[in-house]
Amino acid sequence: MLGELGDPELIVERLLKAIEGMSERPMIIERSHLESLLKVETLGEVKPQPPRAQVTPSQAPPAVTVMGGSESHLIEGTINDFRGYFVNRFERLQKILKARADLRDATSVSFLPEGNKWRRVKAIGMVASKKEFKSGGAVVELEDTQGSIKVSFRGDEQLKKKFSRLLMDEVVCIYGSTMNGRSMMAEDIIWPDISPRIRSGGPRRDTYAVLTSDIHIGSKLFMKEQFESFINWIKAEDGEGASKEVALNTKYLIIAGDVVDGVGVYPNQEEELLIKDLNKQYEQAAEYLSMVPEHIKIIIIPGNHDACRPTLPTPPIYREYAEPVYAMKNVAMLGDPAVVNLDGVMFLLTHGRSLDDVIPALPNCSFKEPQNAMVELLKSRHIAPIYGEKTPLAPEQSDSLIIDPVPDVFHAGHVHVWGVSEYRGVVVANSGAWQTQTKYQQSMGIEPRPGVVPVLNLSNFRTTNLNFV
Numbered sequence: 236m237l238g239e240l241g242d243p244e245l246i247v248e249r250l251l252k253a254i255e256g257m258s259e260r261p262m263i264i265e266r267s268h269l270e271s272l273l274k275v276e277t278l279g280e281v282k283p284q285p286p287r288a289q290v291t292p293s294q295a296p297p298a299v300t301v302m303g304g305s306e307s308h309l310i311e312g313t314i315n316d317f318r319g320y321f322v323n324r325f326e327r328l329q330k331i332l333k334a335r336a337d338l339r340d341a342t343s344v345s346f347l348p349e350g351n352k353w354r355r356v357k358a359i360g361m362v363a364s365k366k367e368f369k370s371g372g373a374v375v376e377l378e379d380t381q382g383s384i385k386v387s388f389r390g391d392e393q394l395k396k397k398f399s400r401l402l403m404d405e406v407v408c409i410y411g412s413t414m415n416g417r418s419m420m421a422e423d424i425i426w427p428d429i430s431p432r433i434r435s436g437g438p439r440r441d442t443y444a445v446l447t448s449d450i451h452i453g454s455k456l457f458m459k460e461q462f463e464s465f466i467n468w469i470k471a472e473d474g475e476g477a478s479k480e481v482a483l484n485t486k487y488l489i490i491a492g493d494v495v496d497g498v499g500v501y502p503n504q505e506e507e508l509l510i511k512d513l514n515k516q517y518e519q520a521a522e523y524l525s526m527v528p529e530h531i532k533i534i535i536i537p538g539n540h541d542a543c544r545p546t547l548p549t550p551p552i553y554r555e556y557a558e559p560v561y562a563m564k565n566v567a568m569l570g571d572p573a574v575v576n577l578d579g580v581m582f583l584l585t586h587g588r589s590l591d592d593v594i595p596a597l598p599n600c601s602f603k604e605p606q607n608a609m610v611e612l613l614k615s616r617h618i619a620p621i622y623g624e625k626t627p628l629a630p631e632q633s634d635s636l637i638i639d640p641v642p643d644v645f646h647a648g649h650v651h652v653w654g655v656s657e658y659r660g661v662v663v664a665n666s667g668a669w670q671t672q673t674k675y676q677q678s679m680g681i682e683p684r685p686g687v688v689p690v691l692n693l694s695n696f697r698t699t700n701l702n703f704v
């Protein structure tokens with residue numbers, strides 16, 4: 236947009252000056268700022284672009300769109316925006332917790348009874364801090380909208396294990412006892428969790444959804460040959476027997492982000508790029524996706540390598556970079572997270588960026604089995620609980636990263652390691668990648684498990700895994 240307006244340097248200079256004059260300055264400068272400044276003619280002779288044809292909410296200029304809503308609003312990233320976001324997170328997760336039969340009498344931490352004798356309480360709060368002491372004790376600070384309390388942990392191995400599972404900024408209920416109502420001794424921790432699923436009805440006959448992600452088209456490490464044999468398989472021209480039968484009955488192809496490798500995603504990425512132009516990367520992607528039979532619906536959400544805003548929730552990939560993909564009739568471009576209903580089966584799709592934060596923070600979880608960390612996210616009922624690490628969060632008015640309703644299938648990618656599991660009736664799948672080990676992953680000791688594709692039969696929830704390596 237800047238390029239089309241004339242001298243970009245001059246425009247940026249004026250834009251910054253105009254923003255300096257604003258009472259609440261935005262954290263991120265978005266297209267909308269430029270547009271609104273253009274409207275009030277702060278930029279003098281600079282002319283606005285003619286409006287683009289047919290902008291539907293999901294394709295509207297990114298970063299100003301509330302996911303799923305029809306109105307768009309500006310997120311400035313002020314302290315108030317963040318407060319509003321976390322209050323919404325707290326209140327909604329508190330409601331989920333209190334809906335549990337065992338927690339109906341729970342109170343949020345500022346409303347604990349005061350007195351002069353010990354009482355048993357159930358306190359709901361957001362984890363504000365966590366400390367372990369050499370002596371063996373530990374303290375958690377739990378917060379609600381009014382204030383916070385200190386919760387002490389002592390003894391009991393089982394309880395210490397639960398303490399170490401606590402993630403920053405998640406909302407939990409702690410059982411324990413208090414005297415003064417401002418501090419308590421913990422006895423147990425309860426997560427929002429999910430109740431065992433009674434599955435929504437899928438289709439009667441065998442119908443398959445193919446789950447993949449992290450194709451990284453444009454990277455020198457993109458596994459072209461293997462991906463091409465995957466495309467050949469889905470065309471149901473190659474293959475035989477059962478595998479061909481699956482391809483013939485495939486109705487959906489889901490791509491959970493990182494369609495392309497992108498440009499400038501990490502320092503010195505050029506050295507690992509085969510296609511150095513973002514538009515060309517999407518052209519190549521469209522070329523491959525066009526080979527997929529047209530009766531198969533392709534659902535695409537953005538990953539951190541795609542052309543989109545870097546914060547979660549993320550609106551769909553920018554149209555101007557991925558035009559050839561948008562032009563395909565059988566493609567739906569959605570945001571991250573996305574909830575889709577495929578023949579009566581509810582999918583929750585996310586790229587999985589938060590796994591980079593959550594896996595190192597969780598005991599018993601590793602990058603080798605990302606599906607286990609995804610199960611923990613279901614227990615936390617949140618896609619990205621931790622704030623302030625590698626996953627940037629946009630402070631929208633309503634927290635769309637809360638897992639509610641509970642899906643039938645939870646699909647993510649990002650860590651490049653295939654892994655499938657099931658938790659209380661929810662199919663949990665990480666769909667690996669189509670990229671071999673990058674230098675960074677090598678330096679971090681991350682061993683990808685690419686080229687394996689989970690396929691879900693929607694009629695009976697059975698998964699099979701196709702290996703193209």
Ligand code: D5M
Pocket residue numbers: 449493501539540591649650651675676681
């Ligand atoms: O991420 C693939 C995996 O590798 C994911 O777990 C993050 C990690 N990764 C890759 N490159 C980096 C850098 N430069 N910093 C931190 N973490 C990284 P992908 O999204 O495909 O790059």
Ligand code: FE
Pocket residue numbers: 449451493538540649650651668
């Ligand atoms: Fe990736």
Ligand code: ZN
Pocket residue numbers: 449493538539540586649650
């Ligand atoms: Zn990624």
